Each structure stands twice: as structure tokens, then as C-alpha cells.
Amino acid sequence: MPGFVDVLAIIAVVVAVVVRQFSAQRISDDRRWWVLPGILLVVSLREPGLVDPRHAASAVVFLCAELAVALVTGAAWGRTSRLWRGADGSLWTKGGRATVFVWAGGLALRASLYGAATLVGIRQNSSALLSALSVTLAVRGGVLMWRARRLDAVHGGPGHEAPARMVGRDRA
Template sequence: MSGSLNVLVIVAIIALVVVRQLKPQRLDANGKVWWLLPAVLAFMAVREPGLLDAAHPAESGALLAVGVVIGALTGAAWAWTMRIWTDPDGAVWSSVRPVTAAAWLLGAALRFGLYGVGLLMGVHLGTQATMLSVAATLLARTGTMVWRAQTLRPTYRVAAGG
């Protein structure tokens, strides 16, 4: 897949995820296929050569690993800053809070900073590295949200001895 198409896929997925987050969203506490979109993104990132800079394989590998860790930490921060609750029927819901936007912005700033470090080192980090980082972000975010949803108890109570 060309770099331009990779950029289009990354932007489309980020836009879809962010737009969906702007309104309260019902979560599937069972989390049957929560890993599917990140897995597809990761597969797309690693299936073609060029993930690592051939002129600087060790440096680009290290920057790629740091980028994936930044992505995972961003996703976890995103999930932990979300408001999560159960409704009277026991369904789990989530919505963003202002601090969630701060988590998004911090993650983006760290990612751009990583690209800056790569430029200073003369290492090329392509769109595949970004795609893998976005996959890590979504995997950590959704996995954390599923885990949080499974640990919630309904806000209603069952009468004792009933």
C-alpha cells in the first residue's frame, strides 16, 4: 500500500474513532471483537517491507518500539480518562471528559516529538510506523475500556432475600 493510502487510512480511522467518542457510547462489556480493528491496522503496517529504515535498522527499530509504547500509553490514558457508568438496565456507557482531550493532545505531541527525534537522527519513520502506533493506541484504549466495563457493577440494587 502506498504511503498516501496509508495516510488516508490512518486519518479516516482516527476521525471515525474520535467522532464516535464525542457522544456517549454504549459499550459491549463482552468485548468479543474489540481487538479486530487494531489487528487489521497492525497487519497492514507489517505486511510490506519498509517498516524499518534500511539505512538505520537499529535506530529505526528503537524509535518504532518507543512509538508503539507511546501509542499504548496514549490509549490507556485515553481509556482511563473516559467517564464510564451503568444505566438502570445495566448497560455500560462511556463519554469523553475534558481531560480526555488532554490525553489525546499529549499522545499526539509525544508522537510528533518522536518524529522530530527521528529527523534529528536522520532516521526515516514512515506511515507504517504511524499505523502500528495507532494500532497500539486503539488496542490499549479498547482493551482497557472493555476491562473497565467488565468490572462495573450495575447502579441498581437487587432486594436482599427477594
Template sequence: MSTLANVLVVLLVLGLVLRRQLTAQRINEAKMYTLPAILLIVGVVQGGLIDHAHRALSVGMLAVEVVVGLLLGALRAATMRLWREPDGSLWRSGGGLTLAAWVLSIAVRLGLMGIAYALGVKTGNGNLLAFLGVSLLAQFAIIDLRSRSLPLRRAGVNVTA
């Protein structure tokens, strides 16, 4: 996939994810990890995660990107309101803090890209998708863990977590 196509796919996915995360949405717990796993797999398959001309530096940058992606995903998960409906279904809703966490995630990712560029590290198209996949996997894993202790919502009572 070309760089432009890859960026467009990331922007499209990001737009859909943002729209879903900023409104109340039922979470399909059986399929929760599907999109992040697909993004991560496609990013790895596209290749170019390592710049072979700067192997040690690019492996170091990749490690930093993975850790940062995990931390940013955890941060976004912490901003989500979770609850279970009487039927047992899991719901989530983000707000202003979730949006701020996404803006921070994007800014940090752009900063990491700038640092890599300044260091002469050239990576392929897969980095954007892989970073988004790792970040969403962390976010959904934290949401999954948080959801396990949620009580059922009773009629007329709001339960927040």
C-alpha cells in the same frame, strides 16, 4: 499504499474514533479489539517499520513508539467514563480530558516522527497505522479491565468509573 493515502486513512480513522469517543457510545465487547487489531496488522503488513540503513536506531525508535503508544492509550482510557446499563451493556463517554489526551497523543506522535527524521531514520507508511493500532489496543484493554468491576446501573442512578 502511498504516503498520502496512508495519512488520509489515518486521519479518517482518527476522526471517526474521536467522534465516537467524545459521545456516549455502547461498546460492543465482542468486537472491541477488531479495529485496533486491523490497524496494527495493516501497519505491519505495509512494512517499513524498520529502516535497514539504520537498523539499531530504528529498532530503538520502534520500541520507544510501542511503549509510548501503550502509555498514551492507557492515559486516554483513564479519561473515559464507563457504565453498565440495566441490560448489562457497556457504555463509555469521553469529555474534555479525553480530547486533551488525544491532542497529546497526536503531538507526541508528531514529535517522535520529528526525532526519527532528525536522526536520519526513514520508515515506511505502516508506522502511523501500527502506532494508532497499538495505542487503541492499550486503550481498549484498559477499558475492558475497568469494565469488569462495574455494577449494573439502576434506574435514575448514575454510576461512574
């Protein structure tokens, strides 16, 4: 039963993240963007079975591949999200069409890895998926914060009184 509950929790987190991603979201400067990914990582590491003990070496290779896909997906997600300052100086983000392709590609790669691991007899549980999700969210948050700092450096910081606009690749 705990495995079923884990899967439901993962699905709920993914749905919440995806729904929020495709609507404009205000980004705060409170520097707590890493809290949710951190909690998810701790939860995933507390669960037994992150690595299949019967095939430890192969399972670690698949886990590393999963985490590499998560890293690339998070970086691409953060890079393809539109980022802009509102008229009041607040920072906003929203995923676009490119973000949909990033999500679809990441899911396809993860499904392929899961299928390949199953074919060679490696048992994976929700801990690996939760770990990968936490890495994806952490990298996305880090990329967005890095881009926000660049936006501040180019346009005079968060208190700048310019009209709302997007810059460079961030134009709509």
C-alpha cells in the same frame, strides 16, 4: 501513491475514532473490541519499511519509543473515558476533558519522536504510525473492558436494575 492512500486511511480512522470518542457510545459485551486494532496491525506489518534499513538499530529504538507512547496513550485514554451503566443495564462510555489532554499529549509526543527521527536521518513511513494507532486502540479497548468487569463486580453485573449512575472516578 500508496503512501498517500495510507496517510488518508490513517487520517480517516483517527477522525472516526475521535468523533466517536466524544459522543456517548454503547459498549457491547461481544468481546470483539480487538478486531479493528488487529486489522490495523496486520496491515501495518504487511507494508515494507516499518524499520529504516539504513539505520536499523536507531529506527527500532524510535519504533519502540513510538509503541511505548501508544501504550501509555491507550491506557490513559481508556482510564479517562467515563464509563457507566444505563437504566437498562447497557454499558456506555464517553471521553471527557481529560481525554482531550491525553490525545493532545500523545500527539505531541508522537510528533516530537517523528521530528527527532527525521533530524537524525531515519525515514519513517505510515506503517509505524498505523502500528502505534493499533496499539493505542487495543490498549484503550482492553482498559475499558477491564473497567467494565470491575463495574459489574461492584454493582451486581449487567442485569442490575439500579438507576443509571457513574461511580468513583467515573462521575461526571
